[in-house]
Amino acid sequence: MADVAVLGAGSWGTTFAKTLADGGADTVLWARRPEAAREIDESRRNTRYLPGITLPASLHATSDIRAALEGASQVYLAVPSQQLRQLLREHGDAIEAGAPVVSLMKGVEAGTRLRMSEVIAQELRIDPERIAVVSGPNLALEIAQEQPTAAVVSSTSPTTARDVAKRARNDYFHSFINTDVIGTEFGGVLKNLVALAIGIVDGVGYGENTKASIITRGLAELTDFAVAHGAERETLRGLAGLGDLIATCGSPLSRNFTAGRLLGMGYSRTDVIARMEQVAEGLASVDPVAELAAARGVRMPILEQVRLVLDGAMDPRDIAPHLTTDDEPIEE
Numbered sequence: 001m002a003d004v005a006v007l008g009a010g011s012w013g014t015t016f017a018k019t020l021a022d023g024g025a026d027t028v029l030w031a032r033r034p035e036a037a038r039e040i041d042e043s044r045r046n047t048r049y050l051p052g053i054t055l056p057a058s059l060h061a062t063s064d065i066r067a068a069l070e071g072a073s074q075v076y077l078a079v080p081s082q083q084l085r086q087l088l089r090e091h092g093d094a095i096e097a098g099a100p101v102v103s104l105m106k107g108v109e110a111g112t113r114l115r116m117s118e119v120i121a122q123e124l125r126i127d128p129e130r131i132a133v134v135s136g137p138n139l140a141l142e143i144a145q146e147q148p149t150a151a152v153v154s155s156t157s158p159t160t161a162r163d164v165a166k167r168a169r170n171d172y173f174h175s176f177i178n179t180d181v182i183g184t185e186f187g188g189v190l191k192n193l194v195a196l197a198i199g200i201v202d203g204v205g206y207g208e209n210t211k212a213s214i215i216t217r218g219l220a221e222l223t224d225f226a227v228a229h230g231a232e233r234e235t236l237r238g239l240a241g242l243g244d245l246i247a248t249c250g251s252p253l254s255r256n257f258t259a260g261r262l263l264g265m266g267y268s269r270t271d272v273i274a275r276m277e278q279v280a281e282g283l284a285s286v287d288p289v290a291e292l293a294a295a296r297g298v299r300m301p302i303l304e305q306v307r308l309v310l311d312g313a314m315d316p317r318d319i320a321p322h323l324t325t326d327d328e329p330i331e332e
């Protein structure tokens with residue numbers, strides 16, 4: 001029995017489990033594939049997702065999800081967003097009563113358009129005060145290499161946020177806290193969409209002016225969207241907004257940037273999905289976010305263009321920080 005359980009042994013789940021274990025938490029990582037659990041447990045490696053990284057001996061792995069959850073006083077979730085509901089439906093009853101449940105994910109559920117904390121609350125029927133989310137400029141491999149990094153832990157309960165932040169920290173990883181779950185979650189979701197746009201720009205071969213223009217307008221766009229849904233404007237200027245935009249839009253480690261780059265090079269949506277070996281959450285979040293924006297009347301020209309490129313309805317070379325139909329100057 002471990003004190004802390006992490007579900008999902010991809011690049012982020014494994015890195016976060018290492019981060020917790022390096023901070024002194026007695027941690028177990030659940031991997032769907034038995035061979036992945038065996039490799040982590042016996043060889044201290046997860047070669048598929050974290051090449052070159054040696055995992056701490058104190059971190060244990062199992063493919064038995066119910067054994068992983070037994071006795072865990074905190075549960076961290078790191079599976080692709082579209083898979084979360086089914087996982088909780090099948091195994092949520094094994095989560096210990098009262099244990100905080102923490103989303104490490106950055107997606108919106110297609111169809112329901114719900115954020116991950118909302119899916120958790122709905123499926124587990126637990127008090128939102130027991131739920132936390134972690135977000136920020138957190139490219140997994142850099143953290144696994146123990147490069148100094150910060151994130152923000154958000155919960156409507158300051159106590160839950162503090163309890164999680166105290167565990168999720170070590171010499172190279174620091175957790176700040178806030179109570180703006182909406183802003184923190186939407187920051188992580190929407191930066192993926194801007195990263196897709198920047199990847200498209202890169203794939204086309206445009207330079208830094210175009211990228212800086214789109215990142216800056218992207219920040220305005222995602223802030224308007226989040227605020228319209230109840231977020232605090234300030235959150236989007238923090239680690240979960242601006243911070244994550246800088247990391248994700250500037251790094252070839254980002255899967256969303258990589259997916260966008262392929263689109264910019266002329267690959268179709270289907271080809272891009274087929275070529276991605278890890279999850280690029282932005283691809284599944286584009287439509288639900290566009291639907292949410294339309295419902296609240298939020299103008300999102302960058303998102304709209306990414307959507308058109310994905311649908312094959314726009315030449316990637318035409319992507320710009322504004323819509324070509326924008327004739328009248330608008331306020332910055």
Ligand SMILES: NC(=O)c1ccc[n+]([C@@H]2O[C@H](COP(=O)([O-])OP(=O)(O)OC[C@H]3O[C@@H](n4cnc5c(N)ncnc54)[C@H](O)[C@@H]3O)[C@@H](O)[C@H]2O)c1
Nearest residue numbers: 009010011012013078079083105106138139140278279281
């Ligand atoms: N990788 C990062 O740098 C990073 C950083 C911050 C947040 N995140 C977020 O973390 C979440 C997970 O991303 P990741 O990078 O670990 O993805 P990944 O593609 O590296 O790994 C996904 C993991 O989920 C497992 N999985 C897939 N389908 C599943 C299912 N139906 N049930 C259970 N497990 C399943 C896979 O086997 C794999 O172990 C995403 O929402 C992502 O946005 C990732």
Ligand SMILES: O=P(O)(O)OC[C@H](O)CO
Nearest residue numbers: 136137138139254255256
């Ligand atoms: O690889 P991405 O594009 O999913 O980005 C990973 C993290 O969210 C960066 O903070």
